[in-house]
Amino acid sequence: MTDAPVLVAEDLVGGYVAEVDILRGCALTAGEGEIVVVIGPNGAGKSTLVKAIFGLVPLRQGTVTLHGTDVTGQRPNRISALGMSYVPQVNNVFPSLTIQENLEMGAANSRATMDERMDAMYALFPRLRERRRNRAEGLSGGERQMLAVARALMPEPSVLLLDEPSAGLAPKAVGEVFETVQQVNASGVTIVMIEQNARAALALADRGYVLEGGQNRFTGKGADLLDDPQVAELYLGGGAAGRE
Ligand SMILES: Nc1ncnc2c1ncn2[C@@H]1O[C@H](COP(=O)(O)OP(=O)(O)O)[C@@H](O)[C@H]1O
Numbered sequence: 001m002t003d004a005p006v007l008v009a010e011d012l013v014g015g016y017v018a019e020v021d022i023l024r025g026c027a028l029t030a031g032e033g034e035i036v037v038v039i040g041p042n043g044a045g046k047s048t049l050v051k052a053i054f055g056l057v058p059l060r061q062g063t064v065t066l067h068g069t070d071v072t073g074q075r076p077n078r079i080s081a082l083g084m085s086y087v088p089q090v091n092n093v094f095p096s097l098t099i100q101e102n103l104e105m106g107a108a109n110s111r112a113t114m115d116e117r118m119d120a121m122y123a124l125f126p127r128l129r130e131r132r133r134n135r136a137e138g139l140s141g142g143e144r145q146m147l148a149v150a151r152a153l154m155p156e157p158s159v160l161l162l163d164e165p166s167a168g169l170a171p172k173a174v175g176e177v178f179e180t181v182q183q184v185n186a187s188g189v190t191i192v193m194i195e196q197n198a199r200a201a202l203a204l205a206d207r208g209y210v211l212e213g214g215q216n217r218f219t220g221k222g223a224d225l226l227d228d229p230q231v232a233e234l235y236l237g238g239g240a241a242g243r244e
């Protein structure tokens with residue numbers, strides 16, 4: 001184990017079609033065990049950034065390094081095998097499958113390891129154990145996100161990419177999702193999370209990024225971004241930190 005960051009994305013340029021660059025030179029670093037939060041307005045390229053990191057969007061320039069290995073342009077299954085998982089914002093569980101089946105779908109390993117991982121997930125999320133024979137469509141919004149996270153954790157990743165895990169949830173469920181994220185992080189998983197609940201998310205962040213127009217606008221410790229009057233004014237709905 002070294003002090004090198006677990007994930008480094010540098011100078012990323014790319015997008016969905018050849019003529020249109022959505023990412024225009026943005027960068028992101030995640031240190032071992034950190035929670036990294038990405039905020040920014042709609043259309044800033046946040047989702048595109050994590051998709052590009054996970055090999056789902058073609059890059060025309062830049063590099064992505066995971067545990068010191070260059071994974072630029074690699075396929076998602078290869079990146080997953082190297083220890084990174086991704087939870088998309090929507091369609092992140094199979095509604096008609098049971099909770100148990102969803103977890104099985106997330107596993108990329110042998111039966112023995114799978115049972116072990118399943119037990120680990122049920123230990124982390126007891127509510128999923130209780131309901132393991134139920135279809136995912138019966139879960140509440142917050143429970144669904146728990147399942148999506150658990151599914152992504154099945155291959156035992158060291159880095160988890162989360163695209164707006166609290167989107168569309170009731171306030172109580174938002175708090176639960178953030179607790180889940182902290183719990184997963186405490187178990188040793190490095191987190192990169194996009195969030196619209198920017199204040200609450202930055203409050204948890206070791207490192208924060210404000211993205212706009214496919215470029216980094218502000219970068220700093222989560223607490224420092226919260227205290228930055230310009231960030232507050234432009235991206236946090238105004239007002240100083242801690243006074244909402
Ligand atoms: N699948 C896609 N195909 C083409 N353009 C897309 C696609 N997804 C997003 N975009 C465009 O990329 C830009 C950035 O989108 P996105 O990364 O989703 O922003 P954010 O997550 O910050 O709201 C937007 O202009 C959006 O219209």
Ligand SMILES: [Mg+2]
Pocket residue numbers: 046047048089
């Ligand atoms: Mg998005």
